[in-house]
Amino acid sequence: MRPDMLSTALLLTLPLVFSSSVADDEDSPRHGAPDLGDAYFPGLGNGGYDVKHYDLVLDVDMETGAIEATATIDAQATHGLDAFNLDLWGLKVSGVTVEGVAAEFAHDGLELTIAPDSAIVSGADFRTQIVYAGVPDLAPDASVSSMGMKGTGWMRRESGVFVMSECVGASGWFPCNDHPIDKATMSFTVTVAKPYTVAANGILVEETDSGDARTFKWRANDPMATYLATVNIAELELEVSETESGLPLRLYYPQGTTDKSLEPFRRTADLIDHFSGLFGEYPFEAYGAVLTKEGLGGALESQTLPVYSRGAGEGTLAHELAHQWFGNCVGIEAWEDMWLNEGFAVYASWLWREHTVGPEAIEKSVERAHRWAKQAEIGPPVDPGVGAVFGGATYGRGPLVLHALRMEVGDERFFQILRTWVKRYFNSTATSADFIALSEEVAGRELDGVFDAWLFSETVPADVPANDVPKSE
Ligand SMILES: [Zn+2]
Known part of the structure:
Protein backbone atom coordinates (compact mmCIF):
# COMPACT_ATOMS: atom_id res chain seq x y z
CA MET A 1 0.00 0.00 0.00
CA PHE A 326 7.84 -8.37 -1.77
CA GLY A 327 4.58 -8.73 0.17
CA ASN A 328 2.59 -10.71 -2.38
CA CYS A 329 4.86 -13.55 -3.57
CA VAL A 330 6.87 -13.46 -0.32
CA GLY A 331 4.17 -12.67 2.22
CA ILE A 332 4.45 -11.85 5.90
CA GLU A 333 3.67 -14.32 8.67
CA ALA A 334 2.41 -11.60 11.00
CA TRP A 335 1.36 -8.01 10.53
CA GLU A 336 4.10 -6.73 12.88
CA ASP A 337 6.56 -7.50 10.05
CA MET A 338 4.91 -4.99 7.72
CA TRP A 339 8.34 -3.44 7.00
CA LEU A 340 9.13 -6.56 4.95
CA ASN A 341 6.39 -5.34 2.61
CA GLU A 342 6.67 -1.58 2.74
CA GLY A 343 10.37 -1.08 3.36
CA PHE A 344 11.12 -3.23 0.31
CA ALA A 345 8.53 -1.51 -1.90
CA VAL A 346 9.76 1.98 -0.98
CA TYR A 347 13.37 0.93 -1.54
CA ALA A 348 12.46 -0.54 -4.93
CA SER A 349 10.93 2.77 -5.99
CA TRP A 350 14.28 4.38 -5.05
CA LEU A 351 16.06 1.74 -7.13
CA TRP A 352 13.91 2.67 -10.10
CA ARG A 353 14.92 6.33 -9.67
CA GLU A 354 18.54 5.27 -9.35
CA HIS A 355 18.13 3.50 -12.70
CA THR A 356 16.30 6.30 -14.51
CA VAL A 357 17.88 9.40 -12.92
CA GLY A 358 21.20 8.26 -11.47
CA PRO A 359 22.95 7.45 -8.17
CA GLU A 360 22.37 10.94 -6.82
CA ALA A 361 18.61 10.31 -6.86
CA ILE A 362 18.84 7.40 -4.41
CA GLU A 363 21.28 9.32 -2.22
CA LYS A 364 18.72 12.08 -1.95
CA SER A 365 15.93 9.65 -1.10
CA VAL A 366 18.12 8.07 1.61
CA GLU A 367 18.99 11.47 3.07
CA ARG A 368 15.39 12.61 3.02
CA ALA A 369 14.10 9.45 4.74
CA HIS A 370 16.90 9.64 7.30
CA ARG A 371 16.18 13.30 8.06
CA TRP A 372 12.46 12.51 8.41
CA ALA A 373 13.18 9.56 10.74
CA LYS A 374 15.51 11.65 12.92
CA GLN A 375 13.32 14.72 13.11
CA ALA A 376 10.17 12.74 13.88
CA GLU A 377 12.13 10.39 16.22
CA ILE A 378 10.61 7.44 14.44
CA GLY A 379 10.87 4.09 16.20
CA PRO A 380 12.25 0.83 14.77
CA PRO A 381 10.67 -0.76 11.68
CA VAL A 382 9.98 -4.09 13.35
CA ASP A 383 6.76 -4.28 15.41
CA PRO A 384 5.65 -0.63 15.15
CA GLY A 385 2.18 -1.25 16.65
CA VAL A 386 -1.05 -1.82 14.74
CA GLY A 387 -1.84 1.90 14.43
CA ALA A 388 1.56 2.58 12.85
CA VAL A 389 1.89 -0.14 10.22
CA PHE A 390 1.24 2.52 7.61
CA GLY A 391 3.59 5.01 9.23
CA GLY A 392 7.16 6.25 9.29
CA ALA A 393 8.67 3.15 10.91
CA THR A 394 7.78 1.01 7.92
CA TYR A 395 7.92 3.55 5.09
CA GLY A 396 10.74 5.79 6.39
CA ARG A 397 13.06 3.57 8.45
CA GLY A 398 12.09 0.36 6.59
CA PRO A 399 13.92 1.16 3.35
CA LEU A 400 16.92 2.46 5.32
CA VAL A 401 17.44 -1.07 6.71
CA LEU A 402 17.87 -2.27 3.16
CA HIS A 403 20.14 0.58 2.18
CA ALA A 404 22.32 -0.03 5.26
CA LEU A 405 22.49 -3.72 4.34
CA ARG A 406 23.47 -2.86 0.78
CA MET A 407 26.19 -0.50 1.99
CA GLU A 408 27.48 -3.20 4.33
CA VAL A 409 27.60 -6.17 1.94
CA GLY A 410 27.95 -4.46 -1.46
CA ASP A 411 25.69 -4.56 -4.51
CA GLU A 412 26.49 -8.08 -5.66
CA ARG A 413 25.66 -9.75 -2.35
CA PHE A 414 22.75 -7.39 -1.67
CA PHE A 415 20.87 -8.27 -4.83
CA GLN A 416 21.79 -11.92 -4.31
CA ILE A 417 20.05 -11.65 -0.91
CA LEU A 418 16.90 -10.19 -2.50
CA ARG A 419 16.78 -12.85 -5.23
CA THR A 420 17.42 -15.68 -2.75
CA TRP A 421 14.67 -14.26 -0.50
CA VAL A 422 12.11 -14.48 -3.34
CA LYS A 423 13.30 -17.92 -4.43
CA ARG A 424 13.29 -19.45 -0.95
CA TYR A 425 9.92 -18.07 0.20
CA PHE A 426 8.21 -18.13 -3.22
CA ASN A 427 4.38 -18.04 -2.80
CA SER A 428 4.92 -18.50 0.93
CA THR A 429 5.45 -16.33 4.01
CA ALA A 430 8.44 -15.32 6.10
CA THR A 431 9.53 -13.28 9.14
CA SER A 432 12.13 -10.66 10.04
CA ALA A 433 14.19 -13.43 11.67
CA ASP A 434 14.10 -15.34 8.37
CA PHE A 435 15.39 -12.28 6.53
CA ILE A 436 18.24 -11.73 8.97
CA ALA A 437 19.25 -15.41 8.81
CA LEU A 438 19.16 -15.43 5.01
CA SER A 439 21.15 -12.20 4.76
CA GLU A 440 23.85 -13.59 7.04
CA GLU A 441 23.89 -16.87 5.11
CA VAL A 442 24.42 -15.12 1.78
CA ALA A 443 26.93 -12.65 3.25
CA GLY A 444 28.77 -15.48 4.98
CA ARG A 445 29.06 -13.55 8.23
CA GLU A 446 27.12 -12.00 11.09
CA LEU A 447 25.36 -8.74 10.35
CA ASP A 448 24.37 -7.79 13.89
CA GLY A 449 25.73 -4.28 13.47
CA VAL A 450 23.40 -3.45 10.58
CA PHE A 451 20.24 -5.00 11.99
CA ASP A 452 20.77 -3.78 15.57
CA ALA A 453 21.23 -0.20 14.41
CA TRP A 454 18.66 0.04 11.63
CA LEU A 455 15.98 -2.61 12.33
CA PHE A 456 15.83 -2.86 16.13
CA SER A 457 17.28 0.32 17.66
CA GLU A 458 14.78 2.74 19.23
CA THR A 459 16.94 5.64 18.13
CA VAL A 460 17.75 6.49 14.56
CA PRO A 461 21.50 6.19 13.84
CA ALA A 462 23.11 9.65 13.60
CA ASP A 463 24.49 9.25 10.08
CA VAL A 464 23.06 7.87 6.88
CA PRO A 465 24.22 4.36 6.02
CA ALA A 466 27.70 4.65 4.51
CA ASN A 467 29.49 2.53 2.01
CA ASP A 468 32.17 0.85 4.14
CA VAL A 469 32.63 -2.12 1.94
CA PRO A 470 35.80 -2.36 -0.14
CA LYS A 471 34.96 -2.35 -3.86
CA SER A 472 36.79 -5.61 -4.28
CA GLU A 473 34.19 -7.44 -2.16
ZN1 LIG B 1 3.19 -0.44 -0.15
Whole structure:
Protein backbone atom coordinates (compact mmCIF):
# COMPACT_ATOMS: atom_id res chain seq x y z
CA MET A 1 0.00 0.00 0.00
CA ARG A 2 1.06 3.50 -0.45
CA PRO A 3 -1.04 6.04 1.45
CA ASP A 4 -1.37 9.45 -0.17
CA MET A 5 -0.45 11.20 3.10
CA LEU A 6 3.04 9.75 2.96
CA SER A 7 3.72 10.90 -0.55
CA THR A 8 2.86 14.46 0.42
CA ALA A 9 4.83 14.24 3.67
CA LEU A 10 7.97 12.96 2.05
CA LEU A 11 7.74 12.48 -1.69
CA LEU A 12 8.80 8.90 -1.15
CA THR A 13 7.69 7.07 -3.94
CA LEU A 14 5.87 -3.88 7.44
CA PRO A 15 8.57 -12.65 14.31
CA LEU A 16 5.63 -13.27 15.90
CA VAL A 17 4.94 -16.44 17.84
CA PHE A 18 1.55 -17.82 17.00
CA SER A 19 -0.23 -19.54 19.82
CA SER A 20 0.98 -23.04 19.27
CA SER A 21 -1.86 -25.40 18.68
CA VAL A 22 -2.35 -28.41 20.85
CA ALA A 23 -0.62 -31.49 19.46
CA ASP A 24 -2.70 -32.93 16.66
CA ASP A 25 -4.86 -35.81 17.72
CA GLU A 26 -6.42 -37.17 14.57
CA ASP A 27 -8.86 -39.35 16.45
CA SER A 28 -10.69 -36.60 18.30
CA PRO A 29 -12.27 -33.90 16.17
CA ARG A 30 -12.42 -30.53 17.86
CA HIS A 31 -13.38 -26.94 17.15
CA GLY A 32 -10.79 -25.20 14.93
CA ALA A 33 -9.31 -22.12 16.63
CA PRO A 34 -11.36 -18.95 15.96
CA ASP A 35 -8.15 -16.89 15.94
CA LEU A 36 -4.59 -17.24 14.64
CA GLY A 37 -3.01 -15.28 17.47
CA ASP A 38 -1.80 -12.30 15.45
CA ALA A 39 -1.03 -9.71 18.12
CA TYR A 40 -2.29 -6.84 15.96
CA PHE A 41 -5.72 -8.26 15.13
CA PRO A 42 -7.35 -10.44 17.81
CA GLY A 43 -9.91 -12.75 16.19
CA LEU A 44 -8.35 -12.52 12.75
CA GLY A 45 -7.85 -15.74 10.87
CA ASN A 46 -8.82 -19.24 11.98
CA GLY A 47 -7.14 -22.56 12.74
CA GLY A 48 -7.79 -26.22 11.88
CA TYR A 49 -7.73 -25.95 8.11
CA ASP A 50 -5.81 -24.61 5.17
CA VAL A 51 -7.78 -22.98 2.34
CA LYS A 52 -6.84 -24.12 -1.17
CA HIS A 53 -9.34 -22.20 -3.31
CA TYR A 54 -12.07 -19.59 -2.99
CA ASP A 55 -14.72 -19.48 -5.72
CA LEU A 56 -16.88 -16.37 -5.37
CA VAL A 57 -20.05 -15.79 -7.37
CA LEU A 58 -21.35 -12.26 -6.92
CA ASP A 59 -24.42 -10.54 -8.34
CA VAL A 60 -23.91 -6.84 -7.75
CA ASP A 61 -26.71 -4.25 -7.86
CA MET A 62 -24.91 -0.98 -8.55
CA GLU A 63 -28.00 1.10 -7.69
CA THR A 64 -28.63 -0.26 -4.20
CA GLY A 65 -25.08 -1.44 -3.56
CA ALA A 66 -26.37 -4.85 -2.54
CA ILE A 67 -24.74 -8.16 -3.43
CA GLU A 68 -26.14 -11.68 -3.63
CA ALA A 69 -23.30 -14.11 -3.30
CA THR A 70 -22.17 -17.71 -3.02
CA ALA A 71 -18.71 -18.57 -1.73
CA THR A 72 -17.40 -22.07 -2.35
CA ILE A 73 -14.31 -22.76 -0.27
CA ASP A 74 -12.07 -25.78 -0.79
CA ALA A 75 -9.89 -26.48 2.23
CA GLN A 76 -7.87 -29.22 3.89
CA ALA A 77 -8.33 -30.05 7.57
CA THR A 78 -5.12 -29.77 9.60
CA HIS A 79 -6.75 -31.66 12.47
CA GLY A 80 -10.10 -33.39 12.99
CA LEU A 81 -12.92 -30.82 12.96
CA ASP A 82 -16.36 -30.93 14.52
CA ALA A 83 -16.66 -27.17 13.95
CA PHE A 84 -14.60 -24.38 12.39
CA ASN A 85 -14.76 -20.65 11.82
CA LEU A 86 -14.52 -18.23 8.92
CA ASP A 87 -14.17 -14.46 9.14
CA LEU A 88 -17.14 -12.48 7.80
CA TRP A 89 -18.07 -8.93 8.71
CA GLY A 90 -21.67 -7.72 8.20
CA LEU A 91 -23.73 -9.36 5.42
CA LYS A 92 -26.37 -11.98 6.09
CA VAL A 93 -25.75 -15.70 5.71
CA SER A 94 -28.80 -17.66 4.57
CA GLY A 95 -27.32 -21.13 4.22
CA VAL A 96 -24.17 -23.22 4.65
CA THR A 97 -23.32 -26.66 3.36
CA VAL A 98 -20.23 -28.77 4.02
CA GLU A 99 -19.55 -31.49 1.47
CA GLY A 100 -23.01 -30.81 0.04
CA VAL A 101 -24.83 -31.41 3.36
CA ALA A 102 -26.59 -28.59 5.22
CA ALA A 103 -24.51 -27.45 8.21
CA GLU A 104 -25.47 -25.54 11.34
CA PHE A 105 -24.00 -22.07 11.58
CA ALA A 106 -23.93 -18.99 13.78
CA HIS A 107 -22.70 -15.52 12.81
CA ASP A 108 -21.53 -13.13 15.50
CA GLY A 109 -19.35 -10.12 14.74
CA LEU A 110 -16.39 -11.27 12.67
CA GLU A 111 -16.91 -14.97 13.40
CA LEU A 112 -18.97 -17.31 11.24
CA THR A 113 -19.00 -20.61 13.14
CA ILE A 114 -19.87 -23.71 11.12
CA ALA A 115 -20.70 -27.15 12.54
CA PRO A 116 -20.73 -29.79 9.78
CA ASP A 117 -23.30 -32.60 9.97
CA SER A 118 -20.46 -35.09 10.34
CA ALA A 119 -16.95 -34.38 11.61
CA ILE A 120 -14.11 -33.79 9.14
CA VAL A 121 -11.16 -36.13 9.42
CA SER A 122 -7.64 -34.70 9.81
CA GLY A 123 -6.01 -34.24 6.43
CA ALA A 124 -9.30 -34.47 4.51
CA ASP A 125 -10.15 -32.10 1.69
CA PHE A 126 -13.60 -30.61 2.22
CA ARG A 127 -15.84 -28.13 0.45
CA THR A 128 -17.88 -25.48 2.24
CA GLN A 129 -20.51 -23.40 0.48
CA ILE A 130 -21.90 -20.21 1.99
CA VAL A 131 -24.85 -18.31 0.53
CA TYR A 132 -24.95 -14.71 1.72
CA ALA A 133 -26.26 -11.28 0.78
CA GLY A 134 -26.45 -7.64 1.81
CA VAL A 135 -24.74 -4.32 1.25
CA PRO A 136 -21.03 -4.80 1.98
CA ASP A 137 -19.59 -2.36 4.50
CA LEU A 138 -15.98 -1.46 5.24
CA ALA A 139 -14.58 -3.87 7.83
CA PRO A 140 -13.30 -2.00 10.93
CA ASP A 141 -9.52 -1.92 10.62
CA ALA A 142 -7.25 -0.61 13.41
CA SER A 143 -4.36 -0.25 10.96
CA VAL A 144 -6.02 2.62 9.09
CA SER A 145 -7.85 4.47 11.89
CA SER A 146 -4.86 6.82 12.36
CA MET A 147 -5.32 7.80 8.71
CA GLY A 148 -8.89 8.84 9.47
CA MET A 149 -10.37 5.88 7.60
CA LYS A 150 -13.33 3.97 8.95
CA GLY A 151 -12.15 0.67 7.60
CA THR A 152 -10.94 -1.23 4.56
CA GLY A 153 -12.32 -3.48 1.86
CA TRP A 154 -15.37 -2.89 -0.36
CA MET A 155 -15.32 0.83 -1.17
CA ARG A 156 -18.36 2.32 -2.84
CA ARG A 157 -17.80 5.55 -4.69
CA GLU A 158 -19.83 7.56 -7.17
CA SER A 159 -18.11 5.98 -10.16
CA GLY A 160 -18.28 2.42 -8.86
CA VAL A 161 -16.94 -0.13 -6.39
CA PHE A 162 -13.22 -0.60 -5.66
CA VAL A 163 -11.72 -3.14 -3.27
CA MET A 164 -8.62 -2.35 -1.20
CA SER A 165 -8.56 -4.66 1.84
CA GLU A 166 -5.23 -4.15 3.59
CA CYS A 167 -5.08 -5.17 6.36
CA VAL A 168 -8.43 -6.78 7.27
CA GLY A 169 -11.07 -5.67 4.75
CA ALA A 170 -11.52 -8.98 2.89
CA SER A 171 -14.01 -10.29 5.50
CA GLY A 172 -16.30 -7.38 4.59
CA TRP A 173 -17.16 -8.93 1.22
CA PHE A 174 -16.45 -12.68 1.43
CA PRO A 175 -16.17 -15.33 4.17
CA CYS A 176 -12.51 -16.22 4.48
CA ASN A 177 -9.53 -17.22 6.59
CA ASP A 178 -8.49 -13.60 6.70
CA HIS A 179 -4.77 -13.74 7.42
CA PRO A 180 -1.78 -13.47 5.08
CA ILE A 181 -0.48 -16.82 6.35
CA ASP A 182 -3.24 -18.74 4.50
CA LYS A 183 -2.82 -18.17 0.76
CA ALA A 184 -5.19 -19.68 -1.77
CA THR A 185 -6.09 -19.47 -5.44
CA MET A 186 -9.30 -17.64 -6.23
CA SER A 187 -11.97 -17.26 -8.89
CA PHE A 188 -14.57 -14.54 -9.23
CA THR A 189 -17.76 -14.67 -11.29
CA VAL A 190 -19.33 -11.24 -11.13
CA THR A 191 -22.60 -10.25 -12.79
CA VAL A 192 -23.41 -6.57 -13.13
CA ALA A 193 -25.69 -4.37 -15.23
CA LYS A 194 -24.33 -2.66 -18.33
CA PRO A 195 -22.34 -0.48 -18.84
CA TYR A 196 -20.19 -1.54 -15.89
CA THR A 197 -17.00 -3.53 -16.33
CA VAL A 198 -15.43 -5.85 -13.75
CA ALA A 199 -11.66 -6.00 -13.24
CA ALA A 200 -10.30 -8.55 -10.76
CA ASN A 201 -7.15 -10.55 -9.98
CA GLY A 202 -5.63 -13.00 -12.41
CA ILE A 203 -6.91 -13.70 -15.91
CA LEU A 204 -10.28 -12.80 -17.43
CA VAL A 205 -11.37 -16.26 -18.63
CA GLU A 206 -14.89 -15.51 -19.80
CA GLU A 207 -17.23 -12.62 -20.46
CA THR A 208 -20.88 -13.38 -21.22
CA ASP A 209 -23.60 -10.98 -22.32
CA SER A 210 -27.17 -11.60 -21.11
CA GLY A 211 -28.78 -8.50 -22.60
CA ASP A 212 -28.96 -5.90 -19.82
CA ALA A 213 -26.14 -7.42 -17.83
CA ARG A 214 -22.75 -8.99 -18.29
CA THR A 215 -20.93 -11.67 -16.34
CA PHE A 216 -17.16 -11.48 -15.95
CA LYS A 217 -15.30 -14.58 -14.85
CA TRP A 218 -11.79 -14.06 -13.47
CA ARG A 219 -9.40 -16.70 -12.25
CA ALA A 220 -6.28 -16.11 -10.14
CA ASN A 221 -4.07 -19.17 -10.44
CA ASP A 222 -1.26 -17.91 -8.21
CA PRO A 223 -1.99 -18.39 -4.50
CA MET A 224 -2.62 -15.10 -2.72
CA ALA A 225 -3.45 -13.60 0.65
CA THR A 226 -7.09 -12.60 1.19
CA TYR A 227 -6.24 -8.88 1.56
CA LEU A 228 -4.81 -8.89 -1.97
CA ALA A 229 -8.09 -10.01 -3.57
CA THR A 230 -9.78 -7.24 -5.53
CA VAL A 231 -12.93 -6.77 -7.57
CA ASN A 232 -13.45 -3.39 -9.21
CA ILE A 233 -16.69 -2.40 -10.87
CA ALA A 234 -16.96 0.85 -12.82
CA GLU A 235 -17.28 2.21 -16.31
CA LEU A 236 -13.76 1.42 -17.42
CA GLU A 237 -11.75 1.63 -20.59
CA LEU A 238 -9.23 -1.13 -21.24
CA GLU A 239 -5.82 -1.22 -22.89
CA VAL A 240 -4.30 -4.65 -23.36
CA SER A 241 -0.63 -5.24 -24.11
CA GLU A 242 2.14 -7.62 -23.13
CA THR A 243 5.77 -7.63 -22.13
CA GLU A 244 8.48 -8.92 -24.45
CA SER A 245 8.30 -12.29 -22.71
CA GLY A 246 4.53 -12.41 -23.29
CA LEU A 247 3.23 -11.48 -19.84
CA PRO A 248 -0.33 -10.11 -20.29
CA LEU A 249 -0.78 -6.49 -19.15
CA ARG A 250 -4.20 -4.88 -18.59
CA LEU A 251 -4.70 -1.19 -17.95
CA TYR A 252 -8.21 -0.21 -16.78
CA TYR A 253 -9.06 3.47 -16.45
CA PRO A 254 -12.10 5.74 -16.37
CA GLN A 255 -13.27 7.52 -19.48
CA GLY A 256 -11.67 10.91 -19.81
CA THR A 257 -8.33 9.90 -18.25
CA THR A 258 -5.64 12.02 -19.90
CA ASP A 259 -2.72 10.57 -21.83
CA LYS A 260 -0.45 12.30 -19.33
CA SER A 261 -2.01 10.34 -16.45
CA LEU A 262 -1.73 7.11 -18.43
CA GLU A 263 1.86 7.71 -19.52
CA PRO A 264 3.60 6.14 -16.48
CA PHE A 265 1.34 3.08 -16.70
CA ARG A 266 2.18 2.63 -20.35
CA ARG A 267 5.82 2.18 -19.24
CA THR A 268 4.91 -0.79 -17.03
CA ALA A 269 6.75 -3.31 -19.22
CA ASP A 270 10.01 -1.36 -18.76
CA LEU A 271 9.61 -1.39 -14.98
CA ILE A 272 8.85 -5.14 -14.95
CA ASP A 273 11.92 -5.73 -17.08
CA HIS A 274 14.18 -3.74 -14.76
CA PHE A 275 12.83 -5.26 -11.52
CA SER A 276 13.00 -8.78 -13.03
CA GLY A 277 16.71 -8.18 -13.55
CA LEU A 278 17.15 -7.11 -9.92
CA PHE A 279 14.76 -9.42 -8.04
CA GLY A 280 14.31 -12.41 -10.36
CA GLU A 281 11.58 -13.14 -12.88
CA TYR A 282 8.19 -11.48 -12.33
CA PRO A 283 6.36 -14.06 -10.14
CA PHE A 284 2.78 -14.13 -11.47
CA GLU A 285 0.64 -14.93 -14.53
CA ALA A 286 -0.38 -11.36 -15.40
CA TYR A 287 -0.04 -7.75 -14.37
CA GLY A 288 -1.88 -4.47 -14.82
CA ALA A 289 -3.60 -1.59 -13.09
CA VAL A 290 -6.99 -0.17 -12.22
CA LEU A 291 -7.11 3.61 -12.10
CA THR A 292 -10.02 5.06 -10.16
CA LYS A 293 -11.92 8.21 -10.86
CA GLU A 294 -11.94 9.26 -7.22
CA GLY A 295 -9.19 9.48 -4.64
CA LEU A 296 -9.25 6.41 -2.38
CA GLY A 297 -6.58 7.56 0.04
CA GLY A 298 -3.74 5.74 -1.71
CA ALA A 299 -2.94 2.73 -3.84
CA LEU A 300 -2.93 -0.99 -3.06
CA GLU A 301 -0.75 -3.75 -4.53
CA SER A 302 -3.67 -6.17 -5.12
CA GLN A 303 -2.08 -9.26 -6.66
CA THR A 304 -1.55 -8.96 -10.43
CA LEU A 305 -3.80 -5.87 -10.51
CA PRO A 306 -2.99 -2.94 -8.19
CA VAL A 307 -5.64 -0.28 -7.62
CA TYR A 308 -4.52 3.35 -7.90
CA SER A 309 -6.21 6.53 -6.81
CA ARG A 310 -6.56 9.20 -9.41
CA GLY A 311 -3.30 11.02 -10.05
CA ALA A 312 -0.88 8.21 -9.18
CA GLY A 313 2.54 8.54 -10.85
CA GLU A 314 5.58 6.46 -11.69
CA GLY A 315 6.89 6.29 -8.10
CA THR A 316 3.65 4.72 -6.93
CA LEU A 317 3.65 2.37 -9.91
CA ALA A 318 7.19 1.22 -9.05
CA HIS A 319 6.15 0.78 -5.40
CA GLU A 320 3.08 -1.39 -6.14
CA LEU A 321 4.94 -3.40 -8.77
CA ALA A 322 7.75 -4.21 -6.32
CA HIS A 323 5.13 -5.52 -3.89
CA GLN A 324 4.36 -8.33 -6.34
CA TRP A 325 7.73 -9.83 -5.29
CA PHE A 326 7.84 -8.37 -1.77
CA GLY A 327 4.58 -8.73 0.17
CA ASN A 328 2.59 -10.71 -2.38
CA CYS A 329 4.86 -13.55 -3.57
CA VAL A 330 6.87 -13.46 -0.32
CA GLY A 331 4.17 -12.67 2.22
CA ILE A 332 4.45 -11.85 5.90
CA GLU A 333 3.67 -14.32 8.67
CA ALA A 334 2.41 -11.60 11.00
CA TRP A 335 1.36 -8.01 10.53
CA GLU A 336 4.10 -6.73 12.88
CA ASP A 337 6.56 -7.50 10.05
CA MET A 338 4.91 -4.99 7.72
CA TRP A 339 8.34 -3.44 7.00
CA LEU A 340 9.13 -6.56 4.95
CA ASN A 341 6.39 -5.34 2.61
CA GLU A 342 6.67 -1.58 2.74
CA GLY A 343 10.37 -1.08 3.36
CA PHE A 344 11.12 -3.23 0.31
CA ALA A 345 8.53 -1.51 -1.90
CA VAL A 346 9.76 1.98 -0.98
CA TYR A 347 13.37 0.93 -1.54
CA ALA A 348 12.46 -0.54 -4.93
CA SER A 349 10.93 2.77 -5.99
CA TRP A 350 14.28 4.38 -5.05
CA LEU A 351 16.06 1.74 -7.13
CA TRP A 352 13.91 2.67 -10.10
CA ARG A 353 14.92 6.33 -9.67
CA GLU A 354 18.54 5.27 -9.35
CA HIS A 355 18.13 3.50 -12.70
CA THR A 356 16.30 6.30 -14.51
CA VAL A 357 17.88 9.40 -12.92
CA GLY A 358 21.20 8.26 -11.47
CA PRO A 359 22.95 7.45 -8.17
CA GLU A 360 22.37 10.94 -6.82
CA ALA A 361 18.61 10.31 -6.86
CA ILE A 362 18.84 7.40 -4.41
CA GLU A 363 21.28 9.32 -2.22
CA LYS A 364 18.72 12.08 -1.95
CA SER A 365 15.93 9.65 -1.10
CA VAL A 366 18.12 8.07 1.61
CA GLU A 367 18.99 11.47 3.07
CA ARG A 368 15.39 12.61 3.02
CA ALA A 369 14.10 9.45 4.74
CA HIS A 370 16.90 9.64 7.30
CA ARG A 371 16.18 13.30 8.06
CA TRP A 372 12.46 12.51 8.41
CA ALA A 373 13.18 9.56 10.74
CA LYS A 374 15.51 11.65 12.92
CA GLN A 375 13.32 14.72 13.11
CA ALA A 376 10.17 12.74 13.88
CA GLU A 377 12.13 10.39 16.22
CA ILE A 378 10.61 7.44 14.44
CA GLY A 379 10.87 4.09 16.20
CA PRO A 380 12.25 0.83 14.77
CA PRO A 381 10.67 -0.76 11.68
CA VAL A 382 9.98 -4.09 13.35
CA ASP A 383 6.76 -4.28 15.41
CA PRO A 384 5.65 -0.63 15.15
CA GLY A 385 2.18 -1.25 16.65
CA VAL A 386 -1.05 -1.82 14.74
CA GLY A 387 -1.84 1.90 14.43
CA ALA A 388 1.56 2.58 12.85
CA VAL A 389 1.89 -0.14 10.22
CA PHE A 390 1.24 2.52 7.61
CA GLY A 391 3.59 5.01 9.23
CA GLY A 392 7.16 6.25 9.29
CA ALA A 393 8.67 3.15 10.91
CA THR A 394 7.78 1.01 7.92
CA TYR A 395 7.92 3.55 5.09
CA GLY A 396 10.74 5.79 6.39
CA ARG A 397 13.06 3.57 8.45
CA GLY A 398 12.09 0.36 6.59
CA PRO A 399 13.92 1.16 3.35
CA LEU A 400 16.92 2.46 5.32
CA VAL A 401 17.44 -1.07 6.71
CA LEU A 402 17.87 -2.27 3.16
CA HIS A 403 20.14 0.58 2.18
CA ALA A 404 22.32 -0.03 5.26
CA LEU A 405 22.49 -3.72 4.34
CA ARG A 406 23.47 -2.86 0.78
CA MET A 407 26.19 -0.50 1.99
CA GLU A 408 27.48 -3.20 4.33
CA VAL A 409 27.60 -6.17 1.94
CA GLY A 410 27.95 -4.46 -1.46
CA ASP A 411 25.69 -4.56 -4.51
CA GLU A 412 26.49 -8.08 -5.66
CA ARG A 413 25.66 -9.75 -2.35
CA PHE A 414 22.75 -7.39 -1.67
CA PHE A 415 20.87 -8.27 -4.83
CA GLN A 416 21.79 -11.92 -4.31
CA ILE A 417 20.05 -11.65 -0.91
CA LEU A 418 16.90 -10.19 -2.50
CA ARG A 419 16.78 -12.85 -5.23
CA THR A 420 17.42 -15.68 -2.75
CA TRP A 421 14.67 -14.26 -0.50
CA VAL A 422 12.11 -14.48 -3.34
CA LYS A 423 13.30 -17.92 -4.43
CA ARG A 424 13.29 -19.45 -0.95
CA TYR A 425 9.92 -18.07 0.20
CA PHE A 426 8.21 -18.13 -3.22
CA ASN A 427 4.38 -18.04 -2.80
CA SER A 428 4.92 -18.50 0.93
CA THR A 429 5.45 -16.33 4.01
CA ALA A 430 8.44 -15.32 6.10
CA THR A 431 9.53 -13.28 9.14
CA SER A 432 12.13 -10.66 10.04
CA ALA A 433 14.19 -13.43 11.67
CA ASP A 434 14.10 -15.34 8.37
CA PHE A 435 15.39 -12.28 6.53
CA ILE A 436 18.24 -11.73 8.97
CA ALA A 437 19.25 -15.41 8.81
CA LEU A 438 19.16 -15.43 5.01
CA SER A 439 21.15 -12.20 4.76
CA GLU A 440 23.85 -13.59 7.04
CA GLU A 441 23.89 -16.87 5.11
CA VAL A 442 24.42 -15.12 1.78
CA ALA A 443 26.93 -12.65 3.25
CA GLY A 444 28.77 -15.48 4.98
CA ARG A 445 29.06 -13.55 8.23
CA GLU A 446 27.12 -12.00 11.09
CA LEU A 447 25.36 -8.74 10.35
CA ASP A 448 24.37 -7.79 13.89
CA GLY A 449 25.73 -4.28 13.47
CA VAL A 450 23.40 -3.45 10.58
CA PHE A 451 20.24 -5.00 11.99
CA ASP A 452 20.77 -3.78 15.57
CA ALA A 453 21.23 -0.20 14.41
CA TRP A 454 18.66 0.04 11.63
CA LEU A 455 15.98 -2.61 12.33
CA PHE A 456 15.83 -2.86 16.13
CA SER A 457 17.28 0.32 17.66
CA GLU A 458 14.78 2.74 19.23
CA THR A 459 16.94 5.64 18.13
CA VAL A 460 17.75 6.49 14.56
CA PRO A 461 21.50 6.19 13.84
CA ALA A 462 23.11 9.65 13.60
CA ASP A 463 24.49 9.25 10.08
CA VAL A 464 23.06 7.87 6.88
CA PRO A 465 24.22 4.36 6.02
CA ALA A 466 27.70 4.65 4.51
CA ASN A 467 29.49 2.53 2.01
CA ASP A 468 32.17 0.85 4.14
CA VAL A 469 32.63 -2.12 1.94
CA PRO A 470 35.80 -2.36 -0.14
CA LYS A 471 34.96 -2.35 -3.86
CA SER A 472 36.79 -5.61 -4.28
CA GLU A 473 34.19 -7.44 -2.16
ZN1 LIG B 1 3.19 -0.44 -0.15
